[in-house]
Amino acid sequence: MQSRRGQRELLARLAELPPLEPHRYRIGVYFADGRVNLYQLRQWYKPLAELAQTYPVLILSRTSGAALALLDESPLPVAYVRRVVDLEQVIHDQDLHVVFYVNQNAKNFQMMRYGRRWHVFINHGESDKMYMTTNQFKAYDYALIAGDAARARLEKVLWDYDFDKRAIPIGRPQADHYLDGTSLPYTPDERDVVLYAPTWEGDRGAAAYGSITSHGVQLVRGLLATGRHRMIYRPHPRSGIGDHAYGAANREIIAAIAAANAADPTAQHVYDDGPSLGWQLAAADVAIVDISAMVYDRLAAGKQLLITRPANPEAQIDTGGYLQACEWLEATDAASMVARVDEVAHDAAALERLGIWVERYFGDTTPGVTTKRFHDAVDHLMAEWERFATLHAGEEEVDEFEEEDEDEAETLGA
Numbered sequence: 001m002q003s004r005r006g007q008r009e010l011l012a013r014l015a016e017l018p019p020l021e022p023h024r025y026r027i028g029v030y031f032a033d034g035r036v037n038l039y040q041l042r043q044w045y046k047p048l049a050e051l052a053q054t055y056p057v058l059i060l061s062r063t064s065g066a067a068l069a070l071l072d073e074s075p076l077p078v079a080y081v082r083r084v085v086d087l088e089q090v091i092h093d094q095d096l097h098v099v100f101y102v103n104q105n106a107k108n109f110q111m112m113r114y115g116r117r118w119h120v121f122i123n124h125g126e127s128d129k130m131y132m133t134t135n136q137f138k139a140y141d142y143a144l145i146a147g148d149a150a151r152a153r154l155e156k157v158l159w160d161y162d163f164d165k166r167a168i169p170i171g172r173p174q175a176d177h178y179l180d181g182t183s184l185p186y187t188p189d190e191r192d193v194v195l196y197a198p199t200w201e202g203d204r205g206a207a208a209y210g211s212i213t214s215h216g217v218q219l220v221r222g223l224l225a226t227g228r229h230r231m232i233y234r235p236h237p238r239s240g241i242g243d244h245a246y247g248a249a250n251r252e253i254i255a256a257i258a259a260a261n262a263a264d265p266t267a268q269h270v271y272d273d274g275p276s277l278g279w280q281l282a283a284a285d286v287a288i289v290d291i292s293a294m295v296y297d298r299l300a301a302g303k304q305l306l307i308t309r310p311a312n313p314e315a316q317i318d319t320g321g322y323l324q325a326c327e328w329l330e331a332t333d334a335a336s337m338v339a340r341v342d343e344v345a346h347d348a349a350a351l352e353r354l355g356i357w358v359e360r361y362f363g364d365t366t367p368g369v370t371t372k373r374f375h376d377a378v379d380h381l382m383a384e385w386e387r388f389a390t391l392h393a394g395e396e397e398v399d400e401f402e403e404e405d406e407d408e409a410e411t412l413g414a
Contacts, residue, residue, distance in 0.1 A: 025058035032107035035065035040124035046177035125293025171370030178282035186268035195284035199292040205314030214311035222334030
């Protein structure tokens, strides 16, 4: 019922919009997931909006929940392509030379069947998690990677893969947009601003990196009590989806922040569940994150960083990269964790060590440089498209739009 209501609402919204201008869009961003995973796409809004000034960009959404949210918040136009026939209509009406993918959804293959365009994996973050070394990279024509660390990580697992051609390093273009004139939700003062951005609990022991129950409640209560810190709490949107205790601890932290603000309105602690990620990473004096893409989002900002050590002994930690030299936060009592935060926040030597890893993961992070690398990569892909189009000019057209059985059912509430 929820899915059907969403369908009706979406169709009514779409009926009010003018049709897409034919043959306008050169880049498609394919998103087959539902609303809950929109965070994977949101972080690309600003870089893609800037790119769209050169090459018009269109988001292709496969679910009604995500499409509704995108119509409300996306700076880019959206096409709702629930069925394969809808997808084929957009492909027929537009001239998509490049299609970007931000995740490894199984339905990506429904788009990748169409040739004569480049299918490019851009991912939704940079990290040393198992997800970053999947053999699925080979399915795409190209992958835009962050830098030397990403290539070294992939070289360990991808056999017979032409890295020089197919893995194009661009850094982290999102970092050029972390602030972008964003108004802070607090008035800066002498307090140290601490970002705590834990991940979700994970779906198995090997990926149990979430710290809300092991570190979070004690840590946040300790920092709220000092009067010297301002908290920005940004939990993963899936927190508690598989573990009720984890969800309860998340709600306990949110309630503690609200109580602290009620007791002292000048504290201006922030519970942040908004769609925009960037200002938090740039504004915080020190960030505390779990093993997740947030480590590397913050690393791109080049500022003090603490990583929570997973409490689950089954959690896999790749110590071949930054995690071999990072600043760890152990699960202990509140006083000890607050002391550790203060130590790292003002440790010049730790910041210098951090800079070495920033270079290894992202290359030159001078403002504007990584955006230029992103645009140069797209220019290269467009030039290659033109080269191959010329080589195959005059060849007989191939009918790519064959009938295919498909499951049109959407996940409830997607």
